[in-house]
Amino acid sequence: MTTVDERRQTVEVKSAQAPEHRRKLQRPPWRHRLRQDWPLLLMVAPVIILLGLFHYLPTLGNVIAFQDYSPYAGVRGSEFIGFGNFQRMFGEPAFWKAFNNTLIITAFQLVFYFPVPIMMALLLNSVLSTKVRTMIQGIAYLPHFFSWVLVVSLFQQMIGGAGLLSQALRNNGLEAVDLMTRPDTFIVLVTAESIWKDAGWGMIVFLAALSTINPALYEAAAADGANRWRRLWHITLPGLRPVIVLLLILRLGDALTVGFEQFILQRSAVGGDAAEVLDTYVYFQGLLLGDFGYGAAAGLFKGVVGLVLVLAANKFAHLVGEQGVYSRS
C-alpha cells in the first residue's frame, strides 16, 4: 500500500528467502514433517473444508452453464449443450440491457464516486485540530457499517414519496417529489447512496497514505516558492498515486459488480429498465424463473470478464510503472 511499508516488506521477503532456501535442502521427508505439523494442518482444515464446499465446489458447479440443466436430473444427469446458453444470452436484448446498465453505472460511479474519498481525505488531512479530525472521521466511517437495507430505508425516509423532502415541499404548497422511484435519475440516486455509505470508509486508505508523506518535502517546496496548489500537485498527488492506481484497478476488476443488494432492493420501485444490472439479471433469470443453466451462464460470463479486467488492469499498471495489486509474485 504505502511505499515505505512496501519497501520494508520486500526487504523482509528477500532476507527471509536465503536461509529458507538452505533449510529446504536439508528438510526432512514430508512424513516426518507431517508428524510434527499435523496440529497446524488440523487447525486449517475447517476453513479449507468450508471454502471447498462453498467456494470451490460451486465454482466447479458452473459447468451447468454448458448444460440444459434440470434440477431433477442434477449436474450429472443433465445434458451438455455446449455454448447454447451463451448463444441464447448474446441474442437476448434483456441481457444486453442489463450489461449496458452495469457498464454505465460503473462508469458513472468511477467519475463521480471515486474522487470523493480522495477529496475528503485531503480536506480532513488539512484540519489542524486532532480532536475535530478524529470526531469527523468517526462520523464519516459510520454508515459503512450499516446494511444496504438500512441505507435504502434511510434514503427513502429522507427523499422518498412519503419522506421528509416531500413533506417539506407539501408544507410549503409545492408538489411532492419521489426521488426513489424515478428511472431517469436512478443512476444519481445509487451513486449518492454509495457515496453516503462508503466514501468515508474509502477515505481511510488515502488518509493513511497522506500520513506517510514526509512533511519535510512540503517545507522544502515552500522554501523554493511553491504555493499550496503546486505543493498539492507535485507532492501530495504523486504521494497518493500508488494508492489511487491500486484502488482504480480493484474498481475495474469489480466493474461488472455494482452491488447486488443495493439494486435488488430498489429494482421493483424503479423498474427493470433502469435498475436491472447483471447480478439482478442472473438472480431473476436463474433463480426466480428457474432457468438455472442460463442464469449460471450469465453469472459465469460476468465472473470471467471481471477476472480478465483485473488481470488486464494490473498488467497496464505495471506498464506505466506502478506496483498494482500483486507485483510481488
Place this chain on the structure above:
Amino acid sequence: MSTLTVAQEARRRARLDSGRPIWEEEPTLVGRLGKPLVLALIVLLVVFPMYVVVVTSLSSTEAVTRAGGLVVVPRELTIAAYVQLLSGGVVTRALIISTAITAIGTAFSLTITVLAAYGLSRPGSLWHRPLLFVVLLTFLFGPGIIPSYLMVNSLGLIDNYASLILPGAISAFNLIVMRAFFMGIPGELIDSGRIDGASEFGVLTRIVLPLSKAVVAVVGLFYAVGYWNAFFNAMLYLNDNTKWPLQMVLRTYIVQAQVLPSGAGGVTAMPGMDLAPAPSLAIKMAIVVIAIVPVLLVYPFIQRHFTKGVIIGAVKG
C-alpha cells in the same frame, strides 16, 4: 506499521505545538469559511437522517400527525412504539433470530479464522504455501449466485438457519489480517513455548491469543456486523418468512412498504395490552432504530482499531 504511526505522531505533535507550520501560508477567506462549512455538511448528512428517524420513533401519534410525517422537532416523546415492537410478534422474533445468528455465527467464524490464521502463520510448516494459495485465490473470483444456491440446496440447507452462517462463514480478508498480525509476534516467544512442552494448541491459546486481543476483537466485530447486516443469504435461502432475520423484516415493511400485519402474531395490538396504539410511522422508524442500535453500540470499540487493521489487510493482502 510503526513508521506509519511514528510519522503520524510526529506530524500531529508538530501541529499541536505550533498550530500551523511557519512556512505555510495563512488560509484564504474561502478556505477559512468553506472548510468548516463542508465538514459540517458531511457530519450533518450522516447524523441528520439518523436523528430524524430516532425522534420520529419516539414520538406520539399526535406529534407524527401534526408534523405530517417524519418529526424533526421533538415533542411529546414516548416509547410506546418500542414497547409494542418488543412485546412479541414479527419484530421481536426477527430480533431474536438476528441476535442468535450473529452470536453463533461470530463465535463460529472467529474460532475457525483464529485456528486457520495460526495454522498458516508458522513459517516453513508443511503445505502452508499451497493452503494459503487456496485461501488467497478466493479473492480473484466468486462462484456466482446460481451455483452457490444449488450447492446450498443440495446440502439440504434451504430454510435452515445454517444457510445464514456456513456459506459466508469465512472472510479471506479477515483471515489474512489476522495471519499478518500473528506473523508479527516474535518467533522466539513461540519457540520458548514449544521448548516448555506446549502443544501447538497450547501455544496458540496461552501465548499468541493473549497478545492478539486487539486483532481478535476487531475481526470478531467485523464478523458480527456482517452477520447482523446480512440480508442476501436470508433472501436467497429462506423461503419461510417466519424464519426471517431483522434485515428481511426491514426490507419488507420499510423498503417495500408492505402493510404491517395487525392482530395476533402481528406487530401491533398484542392481546391484553392496554397501551395507546403507537403510530405506524413511529413503529416503522422504531424498526429502523432497532437495526441501527447494535452497530452503534459496538462501533466505538471497533473504531479505535480498524484503521490499522484495514491497512494491514490492504498492504499484505
